Amino acid sequence: xxxxxxxxxxxxxxxxxxxxxxxxxxxxxxxxxxxxxxxxxxxxxxxxxxxxxxxxxxxxxxxxxxxxxxxxxxxxxxxxxxxxxxxxxxxxxxxxxxxxxxxxxxxxxxxxxxxxxxxxxxxxxxxxxxxxxxxxxxxxxxxxxxxxxxxxxxxxxxxxxxxxxxxxxxxxxxxxxxxxxxxxxxxxxxxxxxxxxxxxxxxxxxxxxxxxxxxxxxxxxxxxxxxxxxxxxxxxxxxxxxxxxxxxxxxxxxxxxxxxxxxxxxxxxxxxxxxxxxxxxxxxxxxxxxxxxxxxxxxxxxxxxxxxxxxxxxxxxxxxxxxxxxxxxxxxxxxxxxxxxxxxxxxxxxxxxxxxxxxxxxxxxxxxxxxxxxxxxxxxxxxxxxxxxxxxxxxxxxx
Numbered sequence: 001x002x003x004x005x006x007x008x009x010x011x012x013x014x015x016x017x018x019x020x021x022x023x024x025x026x027x028x029x030x031x032x033x034x035x036x037x038x039x040x041x042x043x044x045x046x047x048x049x050x051x052x053x054x055x056x057x058x059x060x061x062x063x064x065x066x067x068x069x070x071x072x073x074x075x076x077x078x079x080x081x082x083x084x085x086x087x088x089x090x091x092x093x094x095x096x097x098x099x100x101x102x103x104x105x106x107x108x109x110x111x112x113x114x115x116x117x118x119x120x121x122x123x124x125x126x127x128x129x130x131x132x133x134x135x136x137x138x139x140x141x142x143x144x145x146x147x148x149x150x151x152x153x154x155x156x157x158x159x160x161x162x163x164x165x166x167x168x169x170x171x172x173x174x175x176x177x178x179x180x181x182x183x184x185x186x187x188x189x190x191x192x193x194x195x196x197x198x199x200x201x202x203x204x205x206x207x208x209x210x211x212x213x214x215x216x217x218x219x220x221x222x223x224x225x226x227x228x229x230x231x232x233x234x235x236x237x238x239x240x241x242x243x244x245x246x247x248x249x250x251x252x253x254x255x256x257x258x259x260x261x262x263x264x265x266x267x268x269x270x271x272x273x274x275x276x277x278x279x280x281x282x283x284x285x286x287x288x289x290x291x292x293x294x295x296x297x298x299x300x301x302x303x304x305x306x307x308x309x310x311x312x313x314x315x316x317x318x319x320x321x322x323x324x325x326x327x328x329x330x331x332x333x334x335x336x337x338x339x340x341x342x343x344x345x346x347x348x349x350x351x352x353x354x355x356x357x358x359x360x361x362x363x364x365x366x367x368x369x370x371x372x373x374x375x376x377x378x379x380x381x382x383x384x385x386x387x388x389x390x391x392x393x394x395x396x397x398x399x
Contacts, residue, residue, distance in 0.1 A: 010383070011313065011346050014279045014287055018314045021289050021296045025249045026182045026322045033175045036168050039160050041221065042178035043324035048154040050171040053144035058108045059086075061139040065099040065121060065128055066112035069136045077129045084109060099128055108140050115139035147171075159324045182222040182322050185244035185295075186213045189255040189264055190302060191231040208304045208369055209254040216311050217252070220319035232262040241268070245293045252315065255302025257288045265299050274299075280383055281346045284310040304369040309348045312378060312397065330380060330395040333358050339381065339388035346383045350375035351396060358396050375399060 009017075031045035060066065071078060074097075081098040086105040094100055094111040102108065102115060113136045120132045147153065153171060154164050160178070168176060193207040194200055207229055214224055225248035230236040237256075244251045256265035257276060266288060270276050274290030274297070283306040288299035300310040317327060336359040341347045350372050351358040358379055362371030377396035381388065388394060 008278045008280050011279055011281050014277070015314055015317075017275070017289055018298060019318055021291070022250060022298065022315070022318050023322075025294075025296050026318065029180045029182060029249055029322075031177050032180050033177050036165060036174060036176055039168075039176050039178055040162065040165055042160055042176075042181075044154050044156050044158045044160060044164075045177045045179045047152050047156050048168060048173065048176055050147050050149055050151055050153050051173065052171055053149050054146040054170060055141050055143055057143050059141050060084075060102045060104055060106050060108055060115045061141050062115055062117040063104050064102060064115045064117040064119075064139065065130075066094055066102045066109050066115050067099045067130070067134065068094065068096065068111060069114050069134055071097055071099075072130055072134055076131075077127050080123075080126050080128055113137065113140070157324055179322075179324070182220075182250065182319060183225040183248045184217050184222050184319075185225045185248040185251045186210060186217070186227045187237070187240050187244055187251065187253045188213075188229045188302075189232060189237065189253060191262070193229055195229075209302065209307045212304065212308055213252055213254065213311065216308070216316065217319065220316060221323035221325060222319050230264070232256065232264045234264060234268060237264045237268050241292050241297075245295045248295055251292065251295055251297045252311070253288075253297065253299040254307045257299045257301060258286045269297060269299070280344055281309075281313070281348065282342060283348065284313070285345075287314075305350075305372050308369075308372065309378065312399065313348065328398050330397055331377075332393050333396055335379075335388050335390060335392050335394045336360075337388075338390055339379075339394075341381045341386050341388070343386050344383050347379075347381035348397075349379040349381065351377045351379040353377045353396055358394065 078099040081095050081100050083101040084106045086103045091107060092109045094109040100109055114134050115138060116130050116134055117139060122129050153167050158164060188207055188210040192204050194204045196206045200206060210227055210229060214227055217224060226244055228240045230240045253265050256263045266276055269288060269290040272290060274288055276288045278285050279287050284301060286301045290297040298315060300307045320327060333353060334357045336357050339360060350361045352361050353376055358377060360379065361375040362368045376399055378399060380395040380397060
């Protein structure tokens with residue numbers, strides 16, 4: 001098949017095109033109600049309001065003695081009328097002129113308006129002596145002093161952490177409505193690919209891209225619908241696409257989109273209206289955007305570093321935003337190295353960030369997957385910059 005060259009576009013233009021294609025699909029996913037015990041890390045789809053006052057009832061903040069402050073104006077020693085444990089039971093009333101032993105969290109008896117910590121008392125038989133001044137309301141937790149019924153516990157869009165789960169559970173809420181995770185299908189292509197752990201024959205390579213994409217998608221709090229690998233065969237790829245569209249809002253592929261003779265992704269999707277182009281970046285120049293059965297398809301080149309960089313640049317921001325995760329922002333740092341860059345191409349070099357300086361790790365080649373594992377940032381060199389001197393400021397993106 002004759003392959004036609006397409007005009008080169010900028011990283012910014014292609015990123016906008018990816019967002020235009022992908023964002024409506026991944027934002028249209030449904031919400032679901034799940035158990036609060038399973039909600040950690042999920043994003044609240046609506047405001048979560050407390051159905052009750054917290055605390056639920058007036059209770060003691062300390063182990064000590066429940067008293068009437070007015071009684072202490074007459075005497076500092078009071079007889080003990082009984083003990084109130086922190087457990088269910090009928091409400092009790094504090095007799096006038098007496099106190100009651102009370103445990104932390106127990107219901108403060110009717111009539112009592114303060115609790116004296118046991119450390120500020122002394123017990124002599126059935127009499128307790130109070131050794132400090134006591135103010136009305138001391139060490140008494142009033143109902144609703146934390147939150148009133150109807151108030152918002154957690155705002156919509158909040159990624160639920162342990163502290164949110166605790167508040168929700170304390171209010172007696174058993175289920176919460178959360179955003180459903182984006183479901184993504186992954187297809188890696190190439191007759192040369194074999195699974196890690198297989199016996200690689202001459203001409204075969206282990207498929208790093210499938211594992212890398214699955215991991216990267218999971219880091220964005222999205223779920224894998226299916227992860228498939230196909231050879232460079234038209235029918236096999238068509239069948240994989242059919243399976244991939246069954247339960248996914250997005251399909252991500254690697255390989256098969258360049259100018260070679262066996263570019264199965266391009267050969268299948270371009271006649272269906274897919275946009276094939278070249279982005280002025282290195283690595284990751286060839287890129288494809290398409291749609292199959294209403295599901296967006298984002299296709300990256302097959303070299304493993306190209307796949308990882310392409311995902312970080314074009315899809316990671318969208319998936320993180322959909323999951324309610326904070327954006328990964330560029331950081332200005334100083335370069336330790338002298339860098340030469342190709343004019344007209346935005347370079348994403350791999351680097352090791354150490355404090356406020358970054359060192360380039362390895363070369364620019366897109367096959368250096370083991371070298372990339374040693375990096376912790378992408379060093380972003382704009383297309384108009386051809387030389388960077390040691391000490392110059394560069395932008396880095398976290399990996």
